Amino acid sequence: MTHPDSGGAAAAPAEARPHDGRPGHAPAHGQGHAHGHRSVEEHRGRLARLLAPLADRAAQDRSLDAALGTALAADLAAPLSLPPFDNSQMDGFAVCSSDPGTGDGAGPGRRRFTVAEPIPAGAAPPPLRPGHAAPIMTGAMLPAGADAVVRVELAVPAAYPPEGGSVDLPVVEAGTYVRRAGSDVAAGAVVLPAGTALGPAQLGLAAGLGLSMLRVRPPLRAVLVSTGAELAAPGRPLAPGQIHDANGALLRAALRESGVQARAVAVRSDEPAELRGALERLARGAERPDLLITTGGVSKGAFEATKLALDGHDVEFAHLALQPGGPQGLGTFAGLPLIAFPGNPVSCWISWEVLLRPVLSALLGAPPARRRLRAPLAEPLESPAGTLQVRRARLRPDGAVGLVGGPGSHLLGALAASDALVMVPEDVTALAAGDDVEVWLT
Numbered sequence: 331m332t333h334p335d336s337g338g339a340a341a342a343p344a345e346a347r348p349h350d351g352r353p354g355h356a357p358a359h360g361q362g363h364a365h366g367h368r369s370v371e372e373h374r375g376r377l378a379r380l381l382a383p384l385a386d387r388a389a390q391d392r393s394l395d396a397a398l399g400t401a402l403a404a405d406l407a408a409p410l411s412l413p414p415f416d417n418s419q420m421d422g423f424a425v426c427s428s429d430p431g432t433g434d435g436a437g438p439g440r441r442r443f444t445v446a447e448p449i450p451a452g453a454a455p456p457p458l459r460p461g462h463a464a465p466i467m468t469g470a471m472l473p474a475g476a477d478a479v480v481r482v483e484l485a486v487p488a489a490y491p492p493e494g495g496s497v498d499l500p501v502v503e504a505g506t507y508v509r510r511a512g513s514d515v516a517a518g519a520v521v522l523p524a525g526t527a528l529g530p531a532q533l534g535l536a537a538g539l540g541l542s543m544l545r546v547r548p549p550l551r552a553v554l555v556s557t558g559a560e561l562a563a564p565g566r567p568l569a570p571g572q573i574h575d576a577n578g579a580l581l582r583a584a585l586r587e588s589g590v591q592a593r594a595v596a597v598r599s600d601e602p603a604e605l606r607g608a609l610e611r612l613a614r615g616a617e618r619p620d621l622l623i624t625t626g627g628v629s630k631g632a633f634e635a636t637k638l639a640l641d642g643h644d645v646e647f648a649h650l651a652l653q654p655g656g657p658q659g660l661g662t663f664a665g666l667p668l669i670a671f672p673g674n675p676v677s678c679w680i681s682w683e684v685l686l687r688p689v690l691s692a693l694l695g696a697p698p699a700r701r702r703l704r705a706p707l708a709e710p711l712e713s714p715a716g717t718l719q720v721r722r723a724r725l726r727p728d729g730a731v732g733l734v735g736g737p738g739s740h741l742l743g744a745l746a747a748s749d750a751l752v753m754v755p756e757d758v759t760a761l762a763a764g765d766d767v768e769v770w771l772t
């Protein structure tokens with residue numbers, strides 16, 4: 331099979347051309363996967379079985395800060411209501427809507443009140459007396475006897491006269507600019523179910539409810555191992571033939587953003603014994619992780635260090651009907667789950683987005699699943715038969731999705747310019763501009 335991997339940014343793979351017969355659809359062969367390649371669903375299933383024991387780790391209590399990116403271990407019931415008390419939505423005057431006021435000469439639709447003691451936010455106000463309006467600030471507790479707030483801009487004068495002075499206010503309905511106790515969250519209600527991934531909004535809610543700790547599923551601890559004799563650390567100059575290790579930074583960031591504690595190490599060698607030694611030290615060291623992820627060395631070259639290093643271990647290698655991200659390995663090493671991603675940076679990203687991330691979402695609740703939608707393609711595309719092709723894209727303001735760069739798995743620049751993935755199903759070999767596609771927002 332020719333891989334678009336070998337092509338340039340714009341070159342379409344030979345097998346991506348439309349076939350005769352049903353335009354844009356590949357003729358059935360085998361299970362519909364190129365050359366009997368394993369389907370993405372099948373591989374995800376195997377990953378899910380491999381990682382299933384990680385869901386059984388004991389829950390932890392974590393500070394809100396440390397809970398970011400993790401998932402709730404149990405339903406969260408609100409210990410109090412939000413708002414906790416009736417309060418004002420505006421700076422203005424608290425009134426009783428049915429109070430006729432002092433009865434003195436305000437105009438039609440208006441009433442005159444005696445100005446009561448002002449109520450700042452944070453104060454416990456005395457009850458509002460008949461004929462009175464109390465200056466009240468946004469967020470301040472509504473006094474007993476008041477049921478509405480009039481914005482200060484509508485008052486005459488449009489200011490806060492001193493206590494004992496008078497003010498003219500328009501007549502308003504009960505409930506105007508009042509934020510009722512419990513109108514957002516009722517005490518006792520389950521506000522976040524178990525498994526909810528904790529992002530800024532969820533942590534803000536927990537804090538608003540007065541919680542400083544949350545019971546969460548413990549974050550995974552992963553070690554990323556970039557492999558390859560060609561790798562130089564970012565920040566170091568390149569010798570001829572070398573490239574900088576992009577996968578460590580890319581995957582570590584993807585994992586950290588998803589609540590996984592990730593360390594990145596590089597084995598800058600194609601010597602299988604070196605990689606095996608490094609993996610053994612990592613697996614048996616004091617900071618034994620929950621998961622090992624390697625990148626590179628899983629294809630068909632003469633120096634596939636990862637494949638060779640894992641020979642004799644319970645790790646299987648397969649080529650998936652997926653591009654980028656075709657060559658994959660998974661199994662166990664020294665009792666730890668090990669996932670072997672291909673070396674190309676975009677292949678790593680797609681392996682994470684399409685394989686590992688959805689499995690972690692389903693298993694642990696964190697990270698949350700990517701949002702998916704359907705959108706019209708801004709331009710035509712071609713895709714290899716029997717392969718789920720994943721193209722990097724941007725969702726445009728007009729709602730269409732535009733491709734960024736070609737299908738090649740080395741196109742880091744295009745990856746960085748994208749904010750979405752377009753899924754081209756296995757049986758589709760060509761799509762026209764305007765055709766609907768599945769889009770994952772990244």
Ligand SMILES: Nc1nc2c(c(=O)[nH]1)N[C@H]1C(S)=C(S)[C@@H](COP(=O)(O)OP(=O)(O)OC[C@H]3O[C@@H](n4cnc5c(N)ncnc54)[C@H](O)[C@@H]3O)O[C@H]1N2
Pocket residue numbers: 333335556557558560561573574575576577578625626627628629630631634654655656657671672673674675677739
């Ligand atoms: N004859 C065949 N050749 C290839 C096939 C195939 O089926 N038959 N598959 C191709 C596909 S698809 C992919 S993807 C790659 C996977 O290769 P490996 O996993 O063995 O990875 P490497 O050969 O080590 O590297 C591939 C590519 O990526 C660069 N790389 C590796 N590590 C990093 C890193 N940490 N940061 C940045 N770039 C990295 C490496 O230099 C290579 O250019 O195999 C195809 N070949």
Ligand code: MOO
Pocket residue numbers: 333334335652653654655656657672674676677738739
């Ligand atoms: O296309 Mo490979 O599958 O570039 O990851």
